[in-house]
Amino acid sequence: MISKKSSIPALFLIPLLALAGCAGESPDSSSESESGSEDRTQISFIHWRGEDKEVFDDIIAQFEEEYPEIGVEMNIYPSEQYQATGQRMLTDGSTGDVFTSFPGAQFEAIANAGFFEDLSGEDFVGNFDESLITVGEKDGQQLALPYQLVFNMPVYNKGMFDELGLEVPKSWTEFQEMADTLLENDITPIAFPGADIGPNQFMNSMMMNNAPDEDVFQKLQNGEESLTNEWWVKTLEDFQLLEQKGYIQPDALGTSQDSAMAMVANEEAAMLATGSYHMASLLDLNPDLELDLMAPITVEESEAEYEGINTATFMLAVNSNSEKKEQAKEFIRFLSRPEIASQYANETGQHLTVNDVEYESEVLQNTAYWIDERKTRFQPRFLITNAQVEAAVLSSIENVLGGADPMEAAEEAQQIVEENLE
Amino acid sequence: MKISKTIYLFFLPGLFLYSIFFLYPTVSALFYSFTDWDGLSDAYQFVGIGNYERALTGDSVFRKTVGNNLKFMLMVVIFQTLVALAFAMIVLKNTKTNLFLRALYFFPTILSSVSVAFIWSFIYDPSLGILNQILELLGLDFLQQNWLGNSDIAIYSLAITQIWFHAGQMLIIFVAGLQAIPEDLYEVAKIEGASKWQTFRKVTWPLLAPSATIVIAYTTIQSFKAFDLVFAMTGGGPNNSTEIIATYIFDVAFRSYNFGYASSISVLFMIIIAFITFLQFKALRSDRISY
Numbered sequence: 129m130i131s132k133k134s135s136i137p138a139l140f141l142i143p144l145l146a147l148a149g150c151a152g153e154s155p156d157s158s159s160e161s162e163s164g165s166e167d168r169t170q171i172s173f174i175h176w177r178g179e180d181k182e183v184f185d186d187i188i189a190q191f192e193e194e195y196p197e198i199g200v201e202m203n204i205y206p207s208e209q210y211q212a213t214g215q216r217m218l219t220d221g222s223t224g225d226v227f228t229s230f231p232g233a234q235f236e237a238i239a240n241a242g243f244f245e246d247l248s249g250e251d252f253v254g255n256f257d258e259s260l261i262t263v264g265e266k267d268g269q270q271l272a273l274p275y276q277l278v279f280n281m282p283v284y285n286k287g288m289f290d291e292l293g294l295e296v297p298k299s300w301t302e303f304q305e306m307a308d309t310l311l312e313n314d315i316t317p318i319a320f321p322g323a324d325i326g327p328n329q330f331m332n333s334m335m336m337n338n339a340p341d342e343d344v345f346q347k348l349q350n351g352e353e354s355l356t357n358e359w360w361v362k363t364l365e366d367f368q369l370l371e372q373k374g375y376i377q378p379d380a381l382g383t384s385q386d387s388a389m390a391m392v393a394n395e396e397a398a399m400l401a402t403g404s405y406h407m408a409s410l411l412d413l414n415p416d417l418e419l420d421l422m423a424p425i426t427v428e429e430s431e432a433e434y435e436g437i438n439t440a441t442f443m444l445a446v447n448s449n450s451e452k453k454e455q456a457k458e459f460i461r462f463l464s465r466p467e468i469a470s471q472y473a474n475e476t477g478q479h480l481t482v483n484d485v486e487y488e489s490e491v492l493q494n495t496a497y498w499i500d501e502r503k504t505r506f507q508p509r510f511l512i513t514n515a516q517v518e519a520a521v522l523s524s525i526e527n528v529l530g531g532a533d534p535m536e537a538a539e540e541a542q543q544i545v546e547e548n549l550e
Numbered sequence: 551m552k553i554s555k556t557i558y559l560f561f562l563p564g565l566f567l568y569s570i571f572f573l574y575p576t577v578s579a580l581f582y583s584f585t586d587w588d589g590l591s592d593a594y595q596f597v598g599i600g601n602y603e604r605a606l607t608g609d610s611v612f613r614k615t616v617g618n619n620l621k622f623m624l625m626v627v628i629f630q631t632l633v634a635l636a637f638a639m640i641v642l643k644n645t646k647t648n649l650f651l652r653a654l655y656f657f658p659t660i661l662s663s664v665s666v667a668f669i670w671s672f673i674y675d676p677s678l679g680i681l682n683q684i685l686e687l688l689g690l691d692f693l694q695q696n697w698l699g700n701s702d703i704a705i706y707s708l709a710i711t712q713i714w715f716h717a718g719q720m721l722i723i724f725v726a727g728l729q730a731i732p733e734d735l736y737e738v739a740k741i742e743g744a745s746k747w748q749t750f751r752k753v754t755w756p757l758l759a760p761s762a763t764i765v766i767a768y769t770t771i772q773s774f775k776a777f778d779l780v781f782a783m784t785g786g787g788p789n790n791s792t793e794i795i796a797t798y799i800f801d802v803a804f805r806s807y808n809f810g811y812a813s814s815i816s817v818l819f820m821i822i823i824a825f826i827t828f829l830q831f832k833a834l835r836s837d838r839i840s841y
Contacts, residue, residue: 211804211805212800212804212805213804215590216589216590219590233805233806233807237588237590237807238590240588240590240591241588241590241591242591243590322699322788323671323698323699323784323787323788324785377677378676378696379676379677379696379699380699381696381698381699381700381701381787381788382674382675382676382696382697382698382699382700383675383676383677383699384671384675387675387677387678390678514806515801515805515806515807516611516801516802516806519611519790519801519805520611522787523787523788523789523790524789526701526787526788526789527701527788527789529788530699530700530701530788530789532789543610544610544611547604547608547609547610547611
């Protein structure tokens with residue numbers, strides 16, 4: 129085992145980024161305060177949600193007013209850039225005293241590099257819903273605290289369903305009957321943005337009951353499971369059926385999320401195969417829509433174990449290399465207060481993992497029942513910790529939607545999985 | 551003439567920048583290609599030629615990316631060169647119209663690749679895109695395609711965008727090359743009764759070979775490194791059909807956190823480009839003549 133200085137990768141990366149033109153895009157940086165006093169400690173907060181800048185600016189201002197000895201400098205990076213370089217910024221502890229992480233591959237990589245400070249035992253952990261923060265645990269330690277709760281399952285036009293006398297289907301047979309009725313009314317049942325996020329979002333609800341074992345992808349990566357087994361081949365066959373019966377729009381693999389959203393906003397399609405995070409945007413496009421969430425149940429009613437998908441993401445964490453850990457924890461403690469979390473939730477249109485949040489907007493209130501009253505499971509895709517395996521899984525869906533036989537697509541993907549087994 | 555030793559000092563800034571921005575990353579990549587470094591940890595282990603073995607024998611996605619890259623490169627090199635040469639011959643004379651046309655053809659080159667990706671993603675959109683709408687308007691519905699969503703043609707759709715993006719740049723090189731050919735040679739060819747094709751084949755092309763060499767070599771390298779366009783337009787999909795080596799290196803390094811393996815692919819990538827460029831230089835050198 130050889131140890132190395134962290135400056136080496138940094139030096140290696142900087143010229144690469146500079147030459148690639150990536151460095152030209154500087155992060156969106158904001159700080160509501162100047163270091164007015166020498167005693168003031170400035171902490172760095174890095175994340176990827178540019179759309180939340182305004183509300184975070186306001187929350188940071190409140191924090192600095194209450195804790196004048198701590199300043200917060202927030203840097204926001206585009207999500208792709210954050211995914212690529214965010215973790216690297218943590219290496220020397222000068223940036224990202226408080227940082228955020230995606231669940232899945234990024235969380236695993238940062239955990240393996242030892243950049244997460246263990247937050248187990250911190251009083252503010254109790255401010256979060258215990259059942260929704262397990263994704264931030266590893267080896268019995270609470271390394272990160274998911275802040276947002278999204279439902280990665282189709283958004284549907286409830287008003288349209290009511291008008292056509294349609295009920296939310298409880299089985300695969302009922303789902304097909306519902307889709308046929310929509311087709312008879314010249315409505316595309318599902319707008320599927322296959323060119324970008326469609327496969328990685330819709331796969332979750334399509335497989336949730338075909339493979340109710342939540343460890344299925346862990347087993348896949350251990351070599352104990354195979355994509356050629358029934359749970360995945362059936363999922364691919366279900367995708368094939370959606371495509372062949374016209375339940376998703378033609379040329380779905382060329383459709384972007386903007387186009388798919390336009391289809392639902394214009395009421396050409398009844399469902400958008402993405403997630404709850406698009407509800408606010410859909411209402412911006414068409415305020416008359418009445419929306420709710422609905423996942424396809426791909427088995428018979430008696431066999432269905434789950435009703436939907438949840439993802440606890442935007443995981444707040446403290447950099448273990450930071451010299452300002454206490455101040456960083458203070459900031460997370462502040463973010464986890466119900467009144468602050470409520471402000472964040474309502475101004476960003478997101479459900480949160482924090483207890484006692486008051487949801488004010490109609491959409492958040494109308495869908496809040498999914499948090500407590502419905503049986504959802506954590507997004508299976510994020511349980512694939514090897515990005516190459518994840519890509520293979522997603523490719524098999526694209527392959528089937530492109531016309532391939534489900535078993536052949538599964539075999540092709542399984543070969544890639546086996547090439548990437550540890 | 552005796553050169554003062556101080557003149558060597560003037561090399562130092564350039565040498566310094568070259569070392570920092572090229573030599574060091576290249577040597578580092580070579581070094582890490584023999585390790586399992588994840589790009590984050592302070593520690594790594596040497597794995598010998600394991601990464602190279604994996605790339606060459608045990609990674610079907612890498613093999614697919616090489617195939618995709620070759621398809622993309624061939625289409626771009628052939629058609630971009632032909633389009634640029636044809637347009638260069640059309641706008642060769644320095645008239646006002648031609649100067650305007652040259653500027654117009656060059657214009658896409660100054661756009662950012664993300665803007666180009668955005669424009670062309672919209673053009674190719676199967677339902678809202680202007681390309682399919684134009685085809686419908688012209689009664690050519692049978693030619694309508696799912697341009698970026700069909701894995702059989704997506705790589706060629708990207709190649710068309712790449713050609714549109716960079717042909718203007720190559721046009722300028724060809725114009726410069728064509729304008730440097732002495733007019734006398736064309737007059738002699740005319741007197742000798744040479745046809746237009748014979749004049750092109752025996753006069754223009756041989757004397758244009760140095761420019762063509764630059765254009766083809768540069769286009770080859772450019773098409774291998776078309777990372778931004780591919781990344782922004784398809785992200786390598788569907789089903790890896792547009793994944794090229796550069797985007798795959800990014801995935802392996804920054805999504806899978808396998809810098810060691812990504813470095814080995816980068817080294818192979820460099821060797822592939824060097825080999826193809828060498829072959830092109832050899833082939834085009836045989837076409838060169840001097841008068």
